[in-house]
Amino acid sequence: MTSNYIPELKYSDYQDLSEQVHFQSTEGKIWFGEQRMLLLQVSAMANFRRELVNSLGIERAKGFFLRLGYQSGLKDAEMARKLRPNSPDSEMFLVGPLLHSLKGMVKVKPMQLEVDLETGHFYCELEWIDSFEVEACQTELGLMAEPVCWSLLGYACAYSSSFMKREIIIQETSCRGCGDERCIIIGKPAEEWENAAEFKRYFQADPIIEELYELQSQVSSLRKCLEKQEGQYYGIGQSPAYKKVCKTIDKAARGKVSVLLLGESGVGKEVIARSVHLRSERADKAFVALNCAAIPPELIEAELFGVEKGAYTGANQTRLGRFERANGGTIFLDEVVELTPRAQATLLRVLQESELERVGDSRTRKIDVRVIAATNESLADAVEAGKFRSDLYYRLNVFPVQIPPLRERLEDLPLLAEHFLQKFHLQYHKRTLGLSDKALELCLHYAWPGNIRELENVIERGVILTDSNETIGQDALFAVFPKTGNMRGDRLNADGALVQATDTETSTGWLTQIFDKNVSLDAVEEQLMRHAMELAQQNVSQAARLLGLTRPALAYRLKKSGILDSSGAA
CATH class of the missing domain: 3.40.50.300 (P-loop containing nucleotide triphosphate hydrolases)
Structure with missing residues (x-):
C-alpha cells in the first residue's frame, strides 16, 4: 500500500545499522555486515576526482563515479530487505538514506516518499545536506556547470532499483556544487523521465572503454595462443x-x-x-x-x-x-x-x-x-x-x-572461485554479487581437505542458495562451518569476526588434557584412527589422507589395534 508518511529520522533509526559495524583494529579491517569497508579521507577522494576529470573529461568521469556508486547501492538494498523485513515499505526503504548518513557521505532529509512494493509505485523527493562530493568539488574543482553528486546518484539509482525490483532513476534537480542553494534529488520509474535514455548512457561503457575492451579481447586471444605454445595451458x-x-x-x-x-x-x-x-x-x-x-x-x-x-x-x-x-x-x-x-x-x-x-x-x-x-x-x-x-x-x-593441494596455493583461490561462479551463474541462470568479503576471508582460512573439487561444490551450493543480485554469505557456502576447523585452529568470536589462535592455544590446550587424564599414546592413536575412519565413512584410503599416512601404513595400524580384521573389514 502506498505510503506518504515521512518519519522524522532519529538516533534509534540508526541503531540496528550501527550494530552492523565492527572494527578489527589489530587485523586492519572494518566490517559492515559481511562487507569489508574503508575509512578514506574526503581530501583523497577530491584529489582522485580531479585527476579523473583532468584525464578523462567531465562526462566520462561522471559515468565512472555513477557506476562506482551503483555497485555499493546494490549491496545495501540487499541488507535493507534483511534488516527490516516486517517494516512498512517506506521505513524499509529509508535504510538506504540512513546508510548514506551512517557512512559519512551525506545527511538525508526526506521531503516526499511514496513506496509500494506490491504495485511497484515509487516517488521520492529528498534533500542532501553536506554532501561529501560537493565538498570535494569545491576544494579541487570549484563551481561546476552541472550537479556534482555523481556517486551518490549512482548509489541511489541502484539501491532504489534493486529495492523496488524495477528500474528507478534518481536525478539531482539542484545542487550546491553548481551554485544552487540546496541539493535536491527526485526519483521515479525510468519510463516517467523524458531524458531516461540519455541518463542511462552514463551506466554503460563509453567509446574509449569499448575500444579498450575490444583491444583487451584481442590481446587475450593472442595471449592464449602464445600461452598454448609456451606451455601455460594448465x-x-x-x-x-x-x-x-x-x-x-x-x-x-x-x-x-x-x-x-x-x-x-x-x-x-x-x-x-x-x-x-x-x-x-x-x-x-x-x-x-x-x-x-x-x-x-x-x-x-x-x-x-x-x-x-x-x-x-x-x-x-x-x-x-x-x-x-x-x-x-x-x-x-x-x-x-x-x-x-x-x-x-x-x-x-x-x-x-x-x-x-x-x-x-x-x-x-x-x-x-x-x-x-x-x-x-x-x-x-x-x-x-x-x-x-x-x-x-x-x-x-x-x-x-x-x-x-589447494591449501598450499591459496593465492589461486579467488581466481578459482570466480571461475566456478561464472560456471554456475550460467548453469543456474542467475547472477549473484559474488562472495562477501567475510565469506572469502573464511575460505582463505579453511584447510580444504577436498581441494578444488570441494571448493567447486561449495561455490555451487552458494549459488543455489543465493538469489540474483545478492551477495553469497558464509552461511550459504558452508552448511556447518566448523568454529575451529581451519588450518591454524582459528575461531569466530560472538560478532563473527575471525580470531587467530596463538601457537600456545592450538597446541598446549589439548595436550595438557591428555597428560592430566593419563591417556596413553596407544589410546590417543586408536581414537585418532577411529575418528578418521568415521569421517572417511570407513574408507581406509581417505582416512589415511586425513592422518597424513599411506594406505598400507594405516591399514597395518588398524589391524594391529583390532579396528580392522585380517580381511580388511571394519
Whole structure:
C-alpha cells in the first residue's frame, strides 16, 4: 500500500545499522555486515576526482563515479530487505538514506516518499545536506556547470532499483556544487523521465572503454595462443607453487614419455592430464579418461584392453577397450594403484611393447597410446606392500609430478572461485554479487581437505542458495562451518569476526588434557584412527589422507589395534 508518511529520522533509526559495524583494529579491517569497508579521507577522494576529470573529461568521469556508486547501492538494498523485513515499505526503504548518513557521505532529509512494493509505485523527493562530493568539488574543482553528486546518484539509482525490483532513476534537480542553494534529488520509474535514455548512457561503457575492451579481447586471444605454445595451458592458477608444476610438466608435454601425476584427491589431476594432451603433438587425437577405482576388478581388463565375443558369460559382442579407443592419442588412468595384478601385467606389456590382446583373443594388436597415470596414494608404498608391481611402477614413474593441494596455493583461490561462479551463474541462470568479503576471508582460512573439487561444490551450493543480485554469505557456502576447523585452529568470536589462535592455544590446550587424564599414546592413536575412519565413512584410503599416512601404513595400524580384521573389514 502506498505510503506518504515521512518519519522524522532519529538516533534509534540508526541503531540496528550501527550494530552492523565492527572494527578489527589489530587485523586492519572494518566490517559492515559481511562487507569489508574503508575509512578514506574526503581530501583523497577530491584529489582522485580531479585527476579523473583532468584525464578523462567531465562526462566520462561522471559515468565512472555513477557506476562506482551503483555497485555499493546494490549491496545495501540487499541488507535493507534483511534488516527490516516486517517494516512498512517506506521505513524499509529509508535504510538506504540512513546508510548514506551512517557512512559519512551525506545527511538525508526526506521531503516526499511514496513506496509500494506490491504495485511497484515509487516517488521520492529528498534533500542532501553536506554532501561529501560537493565538498570535494569545491576544494579541487570549484563551481561546476552541472550537479556534482555523481556517486551518490549512482548509489541511489541502484539501491532504489534493486529495492523496488524495477528500474528507478534518481536525478539531482539542484545542487550546491553548481551554485544552487540546496541539493535536491527526485526519483521515479525510468519510463516517467523524458531524458531516461540519455541518463542511462552514463551506466554503460563509453567509446574509449569499448575500444579498450575490444583491444583487451584481442590481446587475450593472442595471449592464449602464445600461452598454448609456451606451455601455460594448465587450468587456473598464478601462485608460485602452481606455476612451478606447470613449468615442470611442460617439459614433458610434447614427447611421449609416461607421466605420473601425484597429489591428493580433488587437486585437478585430470585437468593437468588434459592440458598435457592438448600441449602434445597428439592434441587432434582422442583423449580417454578412466578412473580405475570405479570399475569392478573382474571387468577392468575388458574395459581397458577390449573383449572378444564369447570370451566370458555376458560377452555377447566384440568391444573395443579404452586403449584402442585412444589409439594415436592419450589415455589417462586415474587411481592406477587400484588395478588388479593381471591388469598391471597387461598394462606393462602395452607400455613396453606397444601392443595388446583383447580378453578372449589370441591376436596381438599394435597400439600407439601415451599413458598419463595418477594416484593419490604412494605407489612406492604400494610396491613395498606387494600391492603394485615394481617393474610397472618404474615404467610409470619416468616423469612424476606432485600437484600441490589447494591449501598450499591459496593465492589461486579467488581466481578459482570466480571461475566456478561464472560456471554456475550460467548453469543456474542467475547472477549473484559474488562472495562477501567475510565469506572469502573464511575460505582463505579453511584447510580444504577436498581441494578444488570441494571448493567447486561449495561455490555451487552458494549459488543455489543465493538469489540474483545478492551477495553469497558464509552461511550459504558452508552448511556447518566448523568454529575451529581451519588450518591454524582459528575461531569466530560472538560478532563473527575471525580470531587467530596463538601457537600456545592450538597446541598446549589439548595436550595438557591428555597428560592430566593419563591417556596413553596407544589410546590417543586408536581414537585418532577411529575418528578418521568415521569421517572417511570407513574408507581406509581417505582416512589415511586425513592422518597424513599411506594406505598400507594405516591399514597395518588398524589391524594391529583390532579396528580392522585380517580381511580388511571394519
